[in-house]
Amino acid sequence: MKAGKRITDMAAYTPIEPVNILATRLGIPANQITKLDANENPYGPSPLVRQALAELDSINIYPDPESRVLRSRLSEVYDxxxxxxxxxxxxxxxxxxxVRVVVEPGDRVINCVPTFGMYDFDTALNFGVCLNIPRRSNFSLDMKAIEKAVKKEQPGIIFxxxxNNPDGRRLTGEETDxxxxxxxxxxxxxxxxxxxxQNGDLGVNNSLIRQVTVRDNLIVLRxxxxxxxxxxxxxxxxxxxxWLMDSLWKAKQPYNVNVAASAAACASLQDRDYLADNVSKIQAERSRLYQKLLAIPGITPFPSQSNFILCKVDGKSARDVKTELAAKGVFIRHYENALLRDYIRISVGRPGDTDILIRQLEELL
Ligand SMILES: Cc1ncc(COP(=O)(O)O)c(C=O)c1O
Incomplete structure (x- = not known):
């Protein structure tokens, strides 16, 4: 007996490991790990989330398959x-x-690489064919190449x-149009x-979320x-x-969103000001980290509008930088793919995380 060929032939996605596993591997306490590899929020959730989780009841009952309470809050907040x-x-x-709902076996999907790995992974998993169109050196889209591929291959989806993850560049108006x-x-x-x-607005003015209902061909994920x-x-x-909703409802797992996740999301929506403050702290730290990285020889950071900074590494292997930092308890991201071989991606943490990272980088480079 064996698994299907599609699975055995597929490259596995490399997930990020949790702090306790990394700490055990290194033989150091978990609180000595500086974790800047998965774009997580160093300030954690709103206190209202902890309260909502503590007060959860009905854990023995299946969650609402239609997430009605959360969806109605989302509808109000995002209009x-x-x-x-x-x-x-x-x-x-x-x-x-x-991908499961839209892509038929053999259908083409366009992916603007380098980008988040799950687009490629889920396309392969669901029998689609991913056409990887490289971005330009500043990570802007190669619109000519995309246009050509669309004409030739008629893709169902463009991601x-x-x-963008990993470079942090936002699409321009020209690119989205x-x-x-x-x-x-x-x-x-x-x-x-x-x-x-825009500090403090949680991206409201930059999101295309409200465009979805006035267009037929746009999906926005958050x-x-x-x-x-x-x-x-x-x-x-x-x-x-x-036009897509009935098919999505039909195909989704019935109880895909659990009661804790739903309650936590609702509590977060109630505490947007508190969370926006944390986002502002991360934005401020992003600027400080960027300036500090600029001063390190062999490291060229890219300007980012996200909670991570991509850096080109010269004069030393990027993989070695990642491995040597990991040995000192500082975890950052390096990718084993041709486009990103010479790059590292660093998540923005707290000021103390930046200080530890920079000290270790200065010792290495
Ligand atoms: C671009 C992008 N999309 C989606 C996700 C996944 O989000 P979630 O944690 O909601 O599955 C990530 C996670 O890193 C991401 O980088």
């Missing part, structure tokens, strides 16, 4: 119709669900991430939109993992065009 919102166990679940003019479903992943420039510090609870949502 989008309740009927067009679907919640998921993280944005990750929604990416998989969407676009804004700000171009994408939306194409005859394909545009999946705009706004996982990090709350960290974009998550509570980053700005709201709920990565461990797995909760995200998407706003989808009306």
């Amino acid at each position: 989008v119709p309740f009927e067009n919102i679907l919640t998921g166990s993280g944005a990750d679940e929604l990416i998989d669900l969407l 676009a991430c804004s700000p 171009f994408l939306l003019s194409l005859p394909a479903l545009i999946v705009l992943d706004e996982a990090y939109i709350e960290f974009t420039q 998550t509570f993992s980053k700005w709201a510090g709920l990565a461990g609870l797995r909760i995200g949502f998407g706003v989808f065009p009306t």
